[in-house]
Amino acid sequence: MQPAAVEKVDRYLAGRARWGALEYVFWLLALASIWHGYFHLPERYLILTEIAWLGLFALSLDLILGYAGIISLGHAAFFGLGSYVAALLAKHGIINEPVLALVVAGLAAAVLGFATSFLVLRGSDLARLMVTLGIALIMREIANQIPEVTGGADGLQGVTIAPILGTFAFDIFGHVAYTYCLIVLFVLFLLARRIVHSPFGLSLRAVKGNPLRSSLVGIAVDRRLVAIYTVAAFYAGVAGALLAQTTAFASLDVFSFERSADLLLVLIIGGTGYLYGGLIGAVAFKLIQDSLATFDPQYWQYWIGLLLVFLVLFGRIYGAIIAALIFAVARWLQLSFFECALIMLAIGLGYGHIQKGLKLLDGAIARLVGHARSATPMLAHRKP
Amino acid sequence: MLTILFDGVAYGMLLFVLACGLSVTLGLMNFVNLAHGAFAMAGGYITLVLVNRAGLPFFAGLAIAFLVTALIGALFERTLYVHVYNKNHLDQVLFTIGLVFMSIAAVDYVMGSQQVFIRIPDALQGRFELFGIGIGRYRLLIIVVCGLLTVALQLILSGTRFGSRLRASVDDARVARGLGINVNGVFALTFAFGSGLAGLGGALGAEILGLDPTFPLKYMVYFLIVVTVGGSSSIIGPFLAALLIGIADVAGKYYVPKFGAFVIYTIMIVLLIIRPQGLFARAAGR
């Protein structure tokens, strides 16, 4: 044996799972935000709470989309089920303690995930889109058709959430709610991180990259996909339960298509396949949505749509910049939706030229960064 | 019961006209265009403005809706869609969802969010009895128009040179290009035509389906079901699928109102389990 080589490989593999400096920074910032003085405005906790469960929801989709390659347009099915289960458990006093109810809601969603996982194993991307969309719509319709249980279109009223672990009661500032969500997110994140760096996680990456080859090295592809789909459904259900518990409410729009679509937007902003994409994307999305809603409370969906179009056309960074530019110009010149659409078409017309220009820009930036790097040898890369 | 069948057939044929453009788009360029419903909506509102406000006759409104929507489709295709063909399905889905969101918000802003009704000519209102079947005049019109369109489409596809170019391109785009067929041109024309048909369908269907800014999202599922179940390699497939969906939906909502909406979703899921490539698609293929 070559002990030196073995040790090198061991160190390499261990290094892949090691916590990076940026990760520590991210979580320290996140956990620090619990501290009162960090955010001077108490009402910020409401949006932070939304970011927390949205991040968990996005994380759950990343598990199947970024790691297993399954496209889903109906992930809201699990989110919504978790939401209603948590709300119903609280309303009817079946399980009063929120954490326990949270787990039960997650398990309910996991059961649904397991049951429907077999439908997404086969078939093309389009078939998967259809099936997942169909399941979410069915769930919505079920909820709609039993208003005596779910409250129907008006939503489930009269839900009261007991104190967490019997001690921490939800306060009007949402401080407890946020802490609760953040801790749940952190714990589940740690679990997910462990999973993706395990042999199981490696096999998922293999399945995503080449399912044919995976089965021919002995991986039981279907079983792995069912497993991760069920786990992802659990996570989504927990996220939905967090929403229900922190708002003491559940309504039909937890199953809506917009929710699944927004989730995809979160992941396209944040990126998939590295676990933090959902979290970063959730922060970015909520901030964007919040600021858009202040500028244009009724038609902010238009700008979300515009952002989506440009993110796809020009990638994450340039797409966002161009969309933001158009937004700014539109507001400054008081342009109508029609005129903005014309600008969009014009940009499409000049797409080739714009892409070339952006490539040149990329090259220039890379050269600048290269100069900066060589000027400061301390920042030079460490070998893996 | 036969009245239900009649209504279902009318609904199904309408769905076919609406969805066949999407089917060809998918089969031809493997492109998932979730914004197809937006073109239908556009056609509906264009006819609304022309007929209700400008006082044009109904049929003229329909024809102009077809043309204008086809032009809009061509415009969007050449400037925007063309850059997304090579991207993966997820990106295509997100791109078209973005267009849908934009169209919904824009229409909401310009036309308001309430449901609108196109003024149909008096001759088309009401129903009459024929052999015990209640025949709605408007629905009869839909069946006639859509039937004629279907026949015309089939004739174009099988009888014209363009049709054979289209079929070749759907079958294998690379080989078709190798034979000198301008696949991109075929596609642009087909996309425009399909969008025009969607617009026509949207205008025709406003009376039955209801027209409001959320139309693209509401009916997106139905179009996708038709395409997935019917496959994308022929006209017959989506046609039969649309009829199946239409009849099942109408019958479902009538006989089991509580579960009416489930009927088609369940059918879709069951069919996708049995035949993931669609009910009427060829066995081999992309």
Add this chain to the structure above:
Amino acid sequence: MAAVLETAALEKHFGGIAAVNGVSLAVEKGARHALIGPNGAGKTTVINLLTGVLRPSAGRILLEGRDITVLEPHKRVGLGLTRTFQINQLFLDLTPVETVGLAISERMGTGAQWWRLVGSRSPVTEEIVEILGRFHLTDVMFERTGNLPYGKQRLLEIALAIACRPQVLLLDEPAAGVPEAERHDILATVAALPADVTVVLIEHDMDLVFSFADRISVLVNGTLLTEGAPDEVARDPRVKAVYLGESLNA
């Protein structure tokens, strides 16, 4: 000697076309068995049937006497049957270390463990190093597979199949597409495969076939034309006629 892999009247029809029509093969344990034939003869289809990628229209497949005709592909790997692909089928985003490690841990039954971290088990790591060394991949073992030169990818393709410790290894044109400079590595690697592994080789490169095989089956239009020792097959006039113009002598 007992046949470790055999087929009985194996058939595969695609629509009206019989890609494989009544193929009965018997491969002996430890053999170096080559499957040759002109393009389109159905050789890769036979491999696909053997590995479970395709389901036969008729006939049976037996691995060490056990009927595996309808067994799922991943289970056949567990029974000791692996293959390589004519066009590399690798995990482009994974590194060779991860790729080979994946196959080893699957084989050891630890591939589905989600609570451990990858690399915390040293028998696996030792074997990774050993296999990568044997296949001359040590210098690129931390590189992304997609960035490797084609010859290295081809070696990884074979290393991956070997990492599963197969009883029977099916090699589908291992030298295909490999630049002249890198062919030697591939050929040497194939020649150095352990003697207890039964190897079935599809190849067009007759040098490789005749230096490697102890038995050759000739497949033409989905049926077996002839079968026998290399010099018998080389002398057979029907085989020469089928390969019209191609030289069969080393």
